Amino acid sequence: MNGKKILSQFKKGLLTRNPVFVQLLGMCSALAVTTTVVNALGMGLSVTAVLICSNVIISLLRNIIPRQIRIASYIVIISGFVTVVEMLLEAFAPTISKSLGLFIPLIVVNCIILARAEAYASKHEVLPSAIDGLTMGVGYTVALVVLAFVRELFGSGTVLGFTVFGDWYKPASMLISPAGAFITLGCIIAVVQKFLMKKEDRDFKKEGSEGKLNG
């Protein structure tokens, strides 16, 4: 895999195929944990770790797992890694573990991990699968951090725990609530879609009339 391919993979994970903003996967965890940026980072990194590891193992075992029981096997593999991550977090970052609470075990059924396992890792070799896991995980983390940044900044007036605005700022506590999460996520998705459509138009125009005749 050359550098250019890896770069395009990252672009896919971050933008054009962003798991949360474009593929609309893993949204329940995205909505629930993004009340602060710290939580978002914690969650994102945990998911990335699980994603990379599970992708590698599933890719290694891809020719051995029978087709009919593949989903069950994936879940077993993923839950193994989630348990490891859970124990690590409890040991080394207990505050984050406490604030993320139930959502760590729920990483097992996070659609992103299952989707990437099914769509990519079970069909490609180890190194590409690992890189895919990394790029998707990074995209997920970035998405969560962006969402959490907006919610924490306007909803509590802080970023990473530090008060940003002065006393004059009355935080909009609606943004911390689930309703605010949905509204914020919806608005961000709208902006991202608009940006992507514009980009598509620009690419289309660059191809010019030849693109149209070929298409």
Add this chain to the structure above:
Amino acid sequence: MAFTFRGGTHVREYKYTSKSPIEKMTAPDTVYIPLSQHIGAMCTPTVKVGDAVTRGQKIGDVEENALGCPVHSSVSGKVIEIREVPTPTGQKNKYVVIENDHLNTMSPDIVPFRKPIQETTTDDIIEVIRRAGISGMGGATFPTYAKIRSAIDKVDLMIINCAECEPFITANHRLILEDPESVLNGAKIIMKALKLRLAHIAVENNKFDGILSIDDAVDGNPLFKVSVMKTKYPQGDERQLIYAITGREIPQGKLPADVGCVVFNAETCAAVYRAFSQGMPLIERIVTASGDCLENPKNLLVPIGTPYSAIADFCGGYIREPEKIINGGPMMGMAQWDVESPVTKGTSAVLFLSKKMNSRYEQPESCIRCGRCVRACPMHLMPNYIAAYAKKHDPENAESYGALSCVECGSCAYNCPAHISIVQYIKVAKSEIRDAKAQNK
């Protein structure tokens, strides 16, 4: 106690000409007689360029078993051209252009019907009506003989439609004021053909003097019953009329004969009487020339084929510039692109509307779901949804909201605050639904 129906809308009446007696208009120098003036096949001309014609002579007819009736010349003179002309809907029509020699030579074919009434059969009546070229003069232009033929043994009630619910038009009103006997006699002939014993004469209650006049003419005759209708648009539509008087609802896609009724316009009845008493074919009709642009709006007796410009001149010309010239009423009539368009058998009014009448096309806005169209629809549809689905080219959903039942009366668009051309969208939806159905067959 006035009959009425649920839905509909109250429109401003603009009956400028209700006090103007019918004036016989001098025939113009040239008449343009369309070969397609009614529902059915287009007539083929029976004369050619250069032929001399007399008043009342047949100049076109349809084939033997086709739906349609002959057209006749309304003046005497010479055929100078047979011209193909586009209509406002984009289809093509053919005009027989006749130069008037102003001699008014009557055709020798015009002979009164002489058979005694006891020996007259239904087929006789149908034949005379067909030969006279009479079609529905309220605007629908369905050949009258065909309507009678399809109603034989099916109907028990006739309604003489004198509702005239469209604004401006006063043709039927003046007819029953000035010549109610011809209406009644014509109706009697049709009732003989269909073996009917009762005819309702439906008049809206804004024509009070007309009601008194026709009541006098009926004079207690048990064959007729004058039914006063509440003034509401579109009372004159046959579905609403039949429902208001009898309570019977015509199912979608069916005809009045299927519920036992048959409806004829008052002037059609008068034309039937003339066809029998004088042998006169349909060559002239009452036209209300109105609007806010004419010097003297009038009710005129106009020869078929008279161009609108001649009517405007006869009414004293314009006092302001017309923006729209409409054939028929302002709610359902068709805007014309050419002031030289001729009067046909179905032209009940020619309206010249200026900018001040708000008739201009306004930029439509977003539908605000106010529901005025739903309340106004006489067929109880939901026009806003039909228009919305028509816009999206979704014929299935448009049909589920009732597009095919729409009678295109315009009550919805009349009331729309967002200036949406609802009727136009529904027409589009109807054609898309029919195309989709034809494809699925």
Add this chain to the structure above:
Amino acid sequence: MRNDQNVSTRIVTPPLLTVSPSPHIKKGITTRGIMIDVVIALLPALVWSIYVFGFRSLSVVLVSVASCVIFEALFELIIRKPITVFDFSAVVSGVLLGFNMPVTVPLWIPIVGGAFAMIIVKGIFGGIGKNIVNPILAARVFLFSWTDIINNFTAPMSKISALSFSVDSADIVASATPLSSMKEGMLPDISLVDMVIGTKSGCIGEISGLLIAVGGIYLLARKVITWHIPVAYIGTVMLVTFLFPMAGDDAVQFMLYQTFSGGLILGAIFMATDYVTSPITETGKLIFGVGCGLLTVFIRYFGGYPEGVSFAILIMNLLVGYIDKFTKPKRFGGVTKDAK
């Protein structure tokens, strides 16, 4: 009269005639006309509010209107759609938004509320005619984020400065709203007459049930609204609160206190009847009104907030699509199976 001497002044048929689809005459109602009627109907309540709370009512309402109009125009400018502020729907939204706030709010609250209502609730969904929920109520619920500020009611006739950006808390004479008293199980300690006429504390527009009803009668006369939603809504609330009183000894008295408190009259006449977010059919409107009424009473009795009107209407807004679908009017002549 055709005058051959002055041929040049004779009017001729223009070379181009307008050919457009029928109908060729219109009633003349415009969206703007309807909105102006609504504003007129709201004026008595506004005037009363100025009398009770001072000119700050007017400044809050004006800031609301300006905020709604400016944000709607800005959003349409940014997404490059035609600017529709001149149909005055934003003006009506602004007035109603102002009416839904206590007079003590700092002036940035209506600005934020207006932005939320016009951009997120109305603009993103497609502008006028396309929003699913009532923008003003959604904005009001969004403003509940600042719970202390938005629920800061002052007693009537207290002196609040009209033009200051935020109100000095010293000027506010705190008093419980009638609804919060009833939630505690006691009848409010103002007379029923005061409740109806409006000498009580509450949001700017909701205090005078009587004057709002006057506005409602004006709208009924002008045929802007129909009676179905207000009657169904208020009727249901009256019926349920009469049958199940929660405070006081007299069921009728409790019912009347409940009916005239908490912006029910304002909500039933002006907010629930919003064209875009209410059903079109008359049966649908009745169902909508009853549903709103039931939800309002449930939220008032069992919910966390003493006030239920906003949430009730918002929830019923979401069901309007289904209500319309299930209450399609019976077509004239029915539908035949294989209709051509």
